[in-house]
Amino acid sequence: MRLPLLTLCLAAALAQPAFAHGTQDDHDEHEHGSLGAHVHGESHLDMAQTDTGLELQWRSPAADLVGFEHAPRSQAEKDAVAALRQALENPQALVKLPAAAECKLAEATAVSPLFAADTKTSGHLDVEASMSFSCSKPAALDSLDLTGWFAHFPNSHSVEVQAIVASGQQGAELTAKQPQLKW
Secondary structure, X not given: OOOOHHHHHHHHHHHHHXXXXXXXXXXXEEEOXXXXXXXXXEEEEEEEEOOXXXXXXXXXXXXXXXXXXXXXXXXXXXXXXXXXXXXXXXXXXXXXXXXXXXXXXXXXXXXXXXXXXXXXXXXXXXXXXXEEEEEOOHHHOOEEEOHHHHHHOOOOOEEEEEEEEOXXXXXXXXXXXXXXXXX
């Protein structure tokens, strides 16, 4: 049974104050309504363990993933956006789950104004991605490793995780030096 996305979002929203850290007074923070602050260097991951696998919902500033937050202007920028979408829709190199759980990617999508061919957007843009993993042995699903995420996206300095797992609710800040979440 899949945990409904609304339940995941509601639980993550309710849990966020319990795991929030201090505010920053720098130019990289911008309010985005109900989505919270847009902080360069900080990605957000809502995660839910289900009876059959794992659901991941990401939100990251585009600058952390491709180096800019405007419509791609050059061929190099267009190539960077295409490579980003490809990486997020085929995330096996970004996200590592325990081999014993025998997980396979069931579905992955990525959404951003950057991906629209006719985008005229400029300013602060986020990239959102959803990933669903189906596991043959979900009882062995007890950790998440983002070493690949930090290697692929070096401008993403931290990932703020809100998780609902078999053992309960958890929050963590993962970094290149501490890329693993265990439960």
